[in-house]
Amino acid sequence: MLPQLSAEQVHAALPWLALAETLTQAFVAPPEAPVRTAHAMSAADMLLFMPAWNERAIGMKLVTVIPTAGHFGGHTVDASYLLLDRATGSPRAMLDGEALTVRRTAATSALAARALAAPSPTRLLVVGTGRLAPYMVRAYHALHPTLQHIVVWGRNAETTQQLATELLDHGLPVSAATSLADAVHEADIVSCVTTAREPVVLGEWLRAGTHLDLVGGFTPAMREADDVAVSRARIVVDSMDSALKEAGDLTQPLAAGIISHDAIVGDLGAVLRGEVMARRSAQDITLFKSVGHALEDLAAALLAGAAFLTPSS
Numbered sequence: 001m002l003p004q005l006s007a008e009q010v011h012a013a014l015p016w017l018a019l020a021e022t023l024t025q026a027f028v029a030p031p032e033a034p035v036r037t038a039h040a041m042s043a044a045d046m047l048l049f050m051p052a053w054n055e056r057a058i059g060m061k062l063v064t065v066i067p068t069a070g071h072f073g074g075h076t077v078d079a080s081y082l083l084l085d086r087a088t089g090s091p092r093a094m095l096d097g098e099a100l101t102v103r104r105t106a107a108t109s110a111l112a113a114r115a116l117a118a119p120s121p122t123r124l125l126v127v128g129t130g131r132l133a134p135y136m137v138r139a140y141h142a143l144h145p146t147l148q149h150i151v152v153w154g155r156n157a158e159t160t161q162q163l164a165t166e167l168l169d170h171g172l173p174v175s176a177a178t179s180l181a182d183a184v185h186e187a188d189i190v191s192c193v194t195t196a197r198e199p200v201v202l203g204e205w206l207r208a209g210t211h212l213d214l215v216g217g218f219t220p221a222m223r224e225a226d227d228v229a230v231s232r233a234r235i236v237v238d239s240m241d242s243a244l245k246e247a248g249d250l251t252q253p254l255a256a257g258i259i260s261h262d263a264i265v266g267d268l269g270a271v272l273r274g275e276v277m278a279r280r281s282a283q284d285i286t287l288f289k290s291v292g293h294a295l296e297d298l299a300a301a302l303l304a305g306a307a308f309l310t311p312s313s
Helices: 007-013 016-028 097-116 133-143 157-169 180-186 227-232 240-246 248-255 268-272 294-304
Strands: 037-040 046-053 057-065 077-085 091-096 123-127 149-153 174-176 189-192 211-214 233-237 264-267 285-289
Touching: 007 091, 007 097, 007 294, 016 097, 016 133, 016 268, 016 294, 046 294, 057 097, 057 294, 077 097, 077 294, 091 097, 091 294, 097 133, 097 189, 097 211, 097 268, 097 285, 097 294, 123 133, 123 180, 133 149, 133 157, 133 189, 149 157, 149 180, 157 174, 227 233, 227 248, 227 285, 233 240, 233 268, 240 248, 240 264, 264 268
Parallel strands: 123 149, 123 189, 149 174, 189 211, 211 285, 233 264, 233 285
Antiparallel strands: 037 046, 046 057, 057 077, 077 091
């Protein structure tokens, strides 16, 4: 029977520092990872495929987006990850795709901030209270030891306070924000993990030197930051091909002529290889736009499923 790693096993197998190192290596020397394909199964239901491969393994993430899944005991978004041996093509393990996704997404953002944010950030704001938000807090806290204040904000004050309390009870320095504008202005790093279709963060709120991390939007119709924020920033993406196809935070202002392609200084791999200097001074506003990249999934899956790709397997 094909070994299966549960969500709990995937989380346990991906400690933040080890995962960040693995992702760094993957961005510096990326595997083959075509832009994901999406198929409409109905007016509302989507099926997404995210493949990647290197000399060791082949990985495929299968994602379903079915808004009515809850009526049948499922989740609106669900995911599974299949890991195969590169030499034989034989399946080696099946991993919980949601756990893999939230873990690698949060670690990638925190890793990008190490390269893009001003040195020694002390204040982090996480905008959004969904399933990814607590992992974003944990990843940033693990990879940025200078952080002293972490603030969360969401549209529902009660849900926001519940999340802040839960994280505080786990020993993290988290509080709930009441004013989003004030919280953005005070933050060194602003991380957005929403499904917003209209901008949530306004550029006029950003201080010079702020790093803006936009994670939630993954279609051309989604926006988390307004044109002013994007036009003030030096922009880095996880994947140039994917971002220019899927990221509404970039495709919309590009189409409107608000920014040019020159505003996107490069991808994260180029920054980590030292080919691009995204931050030139402490006053620069930097922006990392991620839409999710299959290389991140493969890197994390290889770390979590290493035992299943040994010669004896």
